Amino acid sequence: MGRGHALRLAEEGADLVVADICRDVDGVRYPMARPQDLADTARAAEQLGARVVPVAVDVRDGERLATETARAADELGGLDAAVANAGVLVTGAWDSPSAGVATGIESDLDALLRTDRPDLAPVYTNALPVRRVEPIDVSNAVVYLVSDESRYVTGTQLKVDAGATIR
Numbered sequence: 001m002g003r004g005h006a007l008r009l010a011e012e013g014a015d016l017v018v019a020d021i022c023r024d025v026d027g028v029r030y031p032m033a034r035p036q037d038l039a040d041t042a043r044a045a046e047q048l049g050a051r052v053v054p055v056a057v058d059v060r061d062g063e064r065l066a067t068e069t070a071r072a073a074d075e076l077g078g079l080d081a082a083v084a085n086a087g088v089l090v091t092g093a094w095d096s097p098s099a100g101v102a103t104g105i106e107s108d109l110d111a112l113l114r115t116d117r118p119d120l121a122p123v124y125t126n127a128l129p130v131r132r133v134e135p136i137d138v139s140n141a142v143v144y145l146v147s148d149e150s151r152y153v154t155g156t157q158l159k160v161d162a163g164a165t166i167r
Contacts, residue, residue: 001135002085003041008139009146010050017072017079018042021086022056051076059086081146132162 006018018041020033035056042054053072059065073079138160144150145158159165 001138003037003044004135004139005083005085005142006041006045006052007048008136008143010045010048010052012143012147013049014146015051015076016042016045017053017055017069017076018045019055019057019059019068019086021058023058083142083146085142133160 002018002020006016009016018038020038020041022033022035022038024032038054038056042052045052053075055068055072057065057068069079069082141158141160145153
């Protein structure tokens with residue numbers, strides 16, 4: 001979904017920092033994105049008119065994430081919003097070592113934004129696999145959340161799941 005979010009934001013005129021781990025993660029049973037995938041996303045966003053800073057970073061490394069975020073923000077002249085889209089599908093028991101991967105990613109990004117950039121509230125984009133929900137639906141929610149129209153929507157989770165969590 002990250003590529004979809006980046007391209008949808010680029011369509012709206014946003015300049016972007018696009019980040020990915022660009023390597024496999026222990027405990028994750030499917031291949032992660034590669035450096036070429038990150039480059040392809042950056043190139044596609046640039047074709048839509050965005051200035052793009054691609055960053056290969058493991059968001060579980062809070063210190064490096066903060067350093068790379070600051071560098072990229074300096075290059076673009078500031079940072080107005082952050083979309084915490086990092087995550088993996090974990091299969092198996094929740095008490096396994098890999099179960100903490102997604103939780104660790106979310107909490108590191110949340111901590112970074114709350115302490116280093118309190119003016120940026122975290123935006124979570126977690127969609128359940130529901131047939132009626134398409135990736136573009138989640139990307140449109142991201143566009144709304146980083147826009148001026150949502151200026152009073154902060155520190156919350158917006159579930160784009162066609163109501164699946166309330167059934």
